[in-house]
Every structure is written in structure tokens, then in C-alpha cells.
Amino acid sequence: MEIYKGEKKWLYLQKNSIADLFSFPVEEFIEVHEYQRNDWIIQEGMRPDFLFYVLEGKAKIYITHQNGKVSLINFINANEYIGEMELLHDVYYTKGIQASTKTICFALPIHYYRKQLLEDAKFLRELTKFLSVKASVMAAKYTQSLAFPLENRLAYFILQTADEGIYKEGHVTVCDYLGVSYRHLLHVLAQFCDKGYLQKQGRNYQIKQYHSLHELAEVFKN
Amino acid sequence: MEIYKGEKKWLYLQKNSIADLFSFPVEEFIEVHEYQRNDWIIQEGMRPDFLFYVLEGKAKIYITHQNGKVSLINFINANEYIGEMELLHDVYYTKGIQASTKTICFALPIHYYRKQLLEDAKFLRELTKFLSVKASVMAAKYTQSLAFPLENRLAYFILQTADEGIYKEGHVTVCDYLGVSYRHLLHVLAQFCDKGYLQKQGRNYQIKQYHSLHELAEVFKN
DNA sequence: CTCAAAATATGAGATATCTCATATTATTTG
DNA sequence: CAAATAATATGAGATATCTCATATTTTGAG
Numbered sequence: 001m002e003i004y005k006g007e008k009k010w011l012y013l014q015k016n017s018i019a020d021l022f023s024f025p026v027e028e029f030i031e032v033h034e035y036q037r038n039d040w041i042i043q044e045g046m047r048p049d050f051l052f053y054v055l056e057g058k059a060k061i062y063i064t065h066q067n068g069k070v071s072l073i074n075f076i077n078a079n080e081y082i083g084e085m086e087l088l089h090d091v092y093y094t095k096g097i098q099a100s101t102k103t104i105c106f107a108l109p110i111h112y113y114r115k116q117l118l119e120d121a122k123f124l125r126e127l128t129k130f131l132s133v134k135a136s137v138m139a140a141k142y143t144q145s146l147a148f149p150l151e152n153r154l155a156y157f158i159l160q161t162a163d164e165g166i167y168k169e170g171h172v173t174v175c176d177y178l179g180v181s182y183r184h185l186l187h188v189l190a191q192f193c194d195k196g197y198l199q200k201q202g203r204n205y206q207i208k209q210y211h212s213l214h215e216l217a218e219v220f221k222n
Numbered sequence: 223m224e225i226y227k228g229e230k231k232w233l234y235l236q237k238n239s240i241a242d243l244f245s246f247p248v249e250e251f252i253e254v255h256e257y258q259r260n261d262w263i264i265q266e267g268m269r270p271d272f273l274f275y276v277l278e279g280k281a282k283i284y285i286t287h288q289n290g291k292v293s294l295i296n297f298i299n300a301n302e303y304i305g306e307m308e309l310l311h312d313v314y315y316t317k318g319i320q321a322s323t324k325t326i327c328f329a330l331p332i333h334y335y336r337k338q339l340l341e342d343a344k345f346l347r348e349l350t351k352f353l354s355v356k357a358s359v360m361a362a363k364y365t366q367s368l369a370f371p372l373e374n375r376l377a378y379f380i381l382q383t384a385d386e387g388i389y390k391e392g393h394v395t396v397c398d399y400l401g402v403s404y405r406h407l408l409h410v411l412a413q414f415c416d417k418g419y420l421q422k423q424g425r426n427y428q429i430k431q432y433h434s435l436h437e438l439a440e441v442f443k444n
Numbered sequence: 445c446t447c448a449a450a451a452t453a454t455g456a457g458a459t460a461t462c463t464c465a466t467a468t469t470a471t472t473t474g
Numbered sequence: 475c476a477a478a479t480a481a482t483a484t485g486a487g488a489t490a491t492c493t494c495a496t497a498t499t500t501t502g503a504g
Contacts, residue, residue, distance in 0.1 A: 009298050019394040050382075051362055061361075063361075063365055065365070065366070065369045065370070065441065066440070066441040066442075066443065067369065067370070067441060069369045071364075071365035071369060073361050073364070073365060074361075084354065085354055085358060086309060088350060088351055088354050089351075089354070092358075093444045094481095106231055118343075118345075118347055119343050120343065121340075121341050121342065121343040121346055124343055124346035124347055124350055125340055125341075125346055127350055128310060128346055128349055128353060129311075131350060131353035131354050131357050132306065132310050132311070134353075135353050135356040135357035136307060136314075138357055138360035138361045138364055139283075139285075139296075139360045141364050142295070142360055142363050142364040142367065143285055143287070143291075143293035143295060143401070144287070145289045145364065145367060145368060145401075146293060146367060146402075146474090147287045147289065147293060147401065148287070148289070148399025149459090149460060150460075150461080151334050151460090170481075170482095171481075171482070172480080172481065172482090177367025179364075179365070179367075179369065180368075180460095180461070180462090180481095181461065181462050181463075182481090182482090183461085183462070183463080183464095183483095183484085183485095184460075184461050184462070184486080186482085186483070187460095187461085187484095188460095190484095200267050203470095203481090203482070213336055218288070219287065219288040219289060221288065222290075222315045248450095270498090325455075361489095371490060371491090372490075372491080373490090392452095393451075393452070393453095394450080394451065394452090402490095402491070402492090403491065403492050403493075404451090404452085404453095405453095405454085405491085405492070405493080405494095406490075406491050406492070408452085408453070409454095409491085410456080410490095412454095425451090425452070425499095425500095
């Protein structure tokens with residue numbers, strides 16, 4: 001992890017107008033952090049000292065269950081918050097956050113700014129919108145995971161993440177994300193190939209029948 | 223649905239200090255609504271005109287999927303908001319909300335108060351806390367539903383809802399809530415009886431071995 | 445009070461998903 | 475660069491869960 005200083009820091013403070021996020025000055029103690037792929041931004045179970053706001057990059061929220069299973073709860077992208085739960089609640093089980101690409105974020109020391117943040121309507125309004133989307137997305141994922149088999153959820157995921165017709169996500173991550181075993185994921189991928197929806201290319205898969213995948217994914221329309 | 227007027231309305235406005243919820247006067251247009259068990263407070267797909275704040279009672283959030291399956295997303299209890307998604311977002315697929323006991327709530331016409339609400343730090347702070355808990359609960363339910371079989375989730379649910387050692391929830395509601403088929407729910411309940419954890423009493427079940435249920439539910443500790 | 449609708453109940457067979465075992469191939473790190 | 479670690483891959487058998495069929499009982503509306 002690198003903390004930007006001087007020139008480099010001011011560059012980010014200017015480029016991303018913090019005036020849209022907070023209505024009080026935060027320049028004094030705000031930091032700009034850079035994390036590399038696979039760095040842990042927050043370790044599971046360890047309360048963070050900062051409220052983060054992601055400027056660039058992509059990260060993953062993980063939780064480990066008592067049976068050892070690991071769930072990838074969701075991805076975090078630019079313009080999203082990290083550590084807001086700890087800002088709002090004194091008692092909270094902290095999830096692990098891992099950068100999945102190089103990730104740059106604002107880091108506000110909670111210690112200094114907590115009180116002001118909780119009285120700032122501009123900040124609260126943004127956070128409220130962020131949280132409402134988060135709650136709504138989680139609710140959708142929850143009910144969909146119970147209502148539809150992997151076939152449908154995987155088709156949707158493939159369409160979402162494929163790049164120029166090529167699906168190339170790592171299986172392990174996808175298992176954690178879709179909440180199924182490695183074995184089963186490979187099984188359904190193999191079915192998709194058998195049916196001609198996909199064609200394997202090394203360790204990637206090329207989409208051959210968009211319409212079939214769309215048909216499977218369609219059940220999530222809302 | 224009944225809208226309280228005069229005396230009855232003022233009673234509720236006094237008893238539940240709205241001054242804790244909003245920092246501007248809402249007396250003029252706020253209403254107090256009473257819904258009976260099974261009344262729909264909001265119909266699925268129909269944008270509501272009000273932001274609700276539940277004072278008494280209990281309600282259920284439902285969504286219907288394209289395959290006809292119905293999910294009971296969660297319960298709503300006193301001191302929670304309903305319709306906040308529609309307040310925050312112009313475009314949103316509205317879930318159905320059904321009272322499961324007599325339910326009394328404040329109803330603020332969004333049309334009149336939207337702008338003020340979104341600038342009121344007190345209101346936003348409360349809503350933020352509510353939404354953060356909601357997001358967090360949904361995330362937990364999501365990952366738990368994928369990581370553990372019904373056995374564990376049902377044990378937890380029974381312990382949560384049993385009243386003086388007697389579990390008496392309707393099966394249909396529980397299926398929608400836990401996201402399993404009616405058949406499977408009955409199957410696992412029968413297993414619990416076979417193992418001596420529960421004993422059937424008419425259509426209720428008496429808890430016979432708390433420790434066994436606790437053991438199953440323990441995996442959700444956090 | 446009556447009838448229709450909803451909820452409860454149970455069986456049998458199908459399918460989705462998991463566990464475990466084992467090999468091979470990448471990737472990371474000292 | 476080598477060894478350790480993580481990711482990919484596949485088979486076989488177990489289990490969790492679903493679908494459908496059907497019967498009985500309870501509940502709600504008129």
C-alpha cells in the first residue's frame with residue numbers, strides 16, 4: 001500500500017472534486033491510498049481507521065463462514081464507499097476487502113471526521129443513495145439465488161463480464177461469488193459448451209449463442 | 223386501510239415524537255395510517271405516494287419472480303421505513319408490502335416533502351443507519367443461504383420465532399422466507415421431529431432439544 | 445352456513461448441487 | 475530457478491432440494 005504525498009496527492013484532490021462529497025473541508029487529514037491487486041484494504045475482523053471512497057479500481061468484499069466457506073459478497077467499483085458500516089455502527093463485524101485491480105481511494109480518518117460527517121447532509125445524502133442501492137442489490141441477489149438455479153445466474157454473470165465475446169473470469173472467484181462449488185460451476189460450464197452456447201478456448205470461453213444466454217438471463221429483468 | 227383524523231391522529235403524533243425523525247415541521251401533511259393483517263400497504267410494481275415510518279405492527283416485503291416464485295425478502299418492524307427507495311430513486315421496481323399484523327404508520331406525502339427530506343441531516347442520518355443495517359442483513363442472508371443448508375437456517379429461524387418453546391409459523395410464509403419448497407420444508411421439519419429436536423402438537427411444534435437447535439444455528443454467529 | 449380457496453400433509457421420482465479423491469498446469473516467492 | 479502454493483480439470487457417489495400428484499383440513503367471503 002502506498003500513501004500519496006505532495007504533488008501526487010494534490011493531483012487526486014483536484015481531479016476528483018471532493019466538494020461533491022462533503023460540505024466541509026477535509027483537506028487537512030484526508031489521505032490518498034493506492035493498493036495493488038490482491039492487497040487487503042481491510043482485513044476481515046479488523047476495524048478500519050478510515051472511511052474510504054474509491055476513485056479508481058475494483059475491489060471485492062469477502063466474508064468467511066464458520067464452516068470455512070468463503071463468500072464473495074460483492075464487488076466494489078469507483079465512486080463507492082468502503083468502511084461506512086464502521087463509521088455508522090460502534091459494533092460491527094468487519095468484512096474483508098481485497099483489491100482486485102490497482103485501486104486508489106480517498107481515506108478519511110474516522111477518528112477526526114466522524115462527528116462532522118454524521119451532520120453533513122450532502123455526505124449523508126450520497127451515502128444514503130449508495131446504501132439504498134447496496135441494500136436493493138443484495139436483496140435481489142438473495143432472492144434470485146434462491147429462486148433460480150446456477151444455470152440462470154451464470155448466464156447472467158457471463159453476459160455481464162464477458163469482454164468482446166470472451167468470458168475469462170477465474171473459476172475460484174466466480175464460485176465464491178455465485179456461491180456454488182467449484183465442481184458444480186465447471187459442470188454447468190461444460191453443459192453450456194455441450195449445448196453450443198460457449199466454446200472453450202484455452203482457459204477462456206467464447207460466447208457462441210448470445211440469444212441462448214440472454215434467454216436464461218432474462219428471468220432477472222426488473 | 224384507515225386514515226386517522228382529529229383526536230386519534232394527534233394522539234399518535236404526540237406519542238411518537240416526530241421531532242426525533244425530522245428537523246422540520248411535518249404536521250401539516252403527515253398522515254397516520256392503519257392497515258389490517260393481510261392488507262397491502264404497497265402493491266408490487268405500483269409506486270407509492272408516501273414515505274412510511276412504522277409505529278406499530280409488522281409487515282412483509284415480497285417480490286414475485288418471472289417464474290412465478292414468490293420471495294419474502296424480509297420482515298419490517300416498528301421504527302423502520304417503507305418506501306424510502308422510491309423517495310431516493312426516480313426509477314425503481316417497487317416491491318409489495320403486506321401487513322402481517324395490524325400496522326400503524328406515519329405516511330409522509332413524498333410529493334410535498336421530498337426536497338426537504340433530502341436536505342435534512344437528522345432524517346438522513348436515521349435513514350442511513352436503517353439502510354446500512356438493511357444492506358448488512360441482506361448480505362448476511364444472501365451468503366448464509368448459499369453457504370448452509372436449510373437445516374441450519376431453519377433451526378435459527380425456529381429459535382428466533384418460537385414463543386415460549388412453541389414454534390407456530392405458517393409453512394407457506396416460511397417457505398417464501400427461507401426460499402425453499404413447501405415439500406422440502408416439511409421434510410426437514412419431519413427430520414427434526416425424528417431426531418427428537420421438536421415434537422409436533424397439532425399444527426405447532428414444541429421445542430424438545432434447544433441445545434441441538436442452537437448447535438445448528440451456531441454457524442451464524444458473528 | 446356454505447362453498448371456494450388456501451393451507452397442511454405425504455409419496456415418489458427427478459435434478460441441482462456438494463464432497464472427496466486425484467492429476468495436471470500456472471503462479472508466486474525465496 | 476526450484477519448491478510451494480493456487481488454479482484448473484475430471485470422475486464417482488452422496489445429499490439437498492425440487493416437481494408433480496393427490497388427499498385432507500382449515501379459513502375466508504358472501
